[in-house]
Amino acid sequence: MRKMIVLAGSTSLAAVLIAAGCASFPDEATTRQIAEKMMHDGFPGVPPAFAKRVAQDRSQQICSKTGNAKLTQQESADVVKLARASIRYPASGKLIGDWKVGAKLAYNGSGSRIRGGKLEKAKAGNGALCSNCHVLNPKEFNVGNLGPSLAGYGAQRGQSEAVARVTYERIYNTWAYVPCANMPRLGSSGHLAPEQIAHVVAYLLDPQSPVNKR
Numbered sequence: 001m002r003k004m005i006v007l008a009g010s011t012s013l014a015a016v017l018i019a020a021g022c023a024s025f026p027d028e029a030t031t032r033q034i035a036e037k038m039m040h041d042g043f044p045g046v047p048p049a050f051a052k053r054v055a056q057d058r059s060q061q062i063c064s065k066t067g068n069a070k071l072t073q074q075e076s077a078d079v080v081k082l083a084r085a086s087i088r089y090p091a092s093g094k095l096i097g098d099w100k101v102g103a104k105l106a107y108n109g110s111g112s113r114i115r116g117g118k119l120e121k122a123k124a125g126n127g128a129l130c131s132n133c134h135v136l137n138p139k140e141f142n143v144g145n146l147g148p149s150l151a152g153y154g155a156q157r158g159q160s161e162a163v164a165r166v167t168y169e170r171i172y173n174t175w176a177y178v179p180c181a182n183m184p185r186l187g188s189s190g191h192l193a194p195e196q197i198a199h200v201v202a203y204l205l206d207p208q209s210p211v212n213k214r
């Protein structure tokens, strides 16, 4: 009975909100401003470099604007171009690092968190947390599935320079390949350093890595 009252109450509230909304809903630019101000005010006291991230960059604006609608060819091309321009490589030029370091990064979710209004510092550097969205080691099952399984990644593709480059770039900023994909732009956002990404590349490619064992 109680549930029904709550339900009836919320239905009529929704009706009022809809009626009010139709009369006075602000235009797209104003809505964006209000949303960005809410985001900004929601994270007081964070360093300016991080505060900048609560405002959408150009590619995020393109990706949000279209929502579930298809991107136009021009929009896709713009997102790819911006992503490409953002990619940096390790100073050493080596795109394949140490797979054992990469293995730790792939399961480590620390860094880039706001706690108590402050940006939390990850003592040992930020983690990559690939396992939140991908199967990596085929023996594990308690991992996320938002992204495709990466089990056997190197065994299937080999370790050529071209494979290493594509893999590196997709981790750095996958929007250079799949505009607006649901994978975070881990390098472009500053979350992972180029050398860290090279270690993760090694974890995906090295024949000794658990990713490539059965």
Ligand code: HEC
Binding pocket: 106, 128, 129, 130, 131, 132, 133, 134, 146, 147, 148, 150, 167, 170, 171, 174, 178, 181, 182, 183, 184, 186, 200, 204
């Ligand atoms: C929030 C979820 C999420 C996280 C975290 C994430 N990914 Fe992804 N990943 C995706 C999604 C979704 C796709 C599919 C879209 C695309 O191809 O970009 C993808 C695609 C990929 C691809 C291309 C796969 C193929 O078959 O070509 C690679 C490689 C990849 N991710 C590696 C990684 C690595 C390595 C990490 C950790 C450093 C990582 N991802 C973190 C969601 C994620």
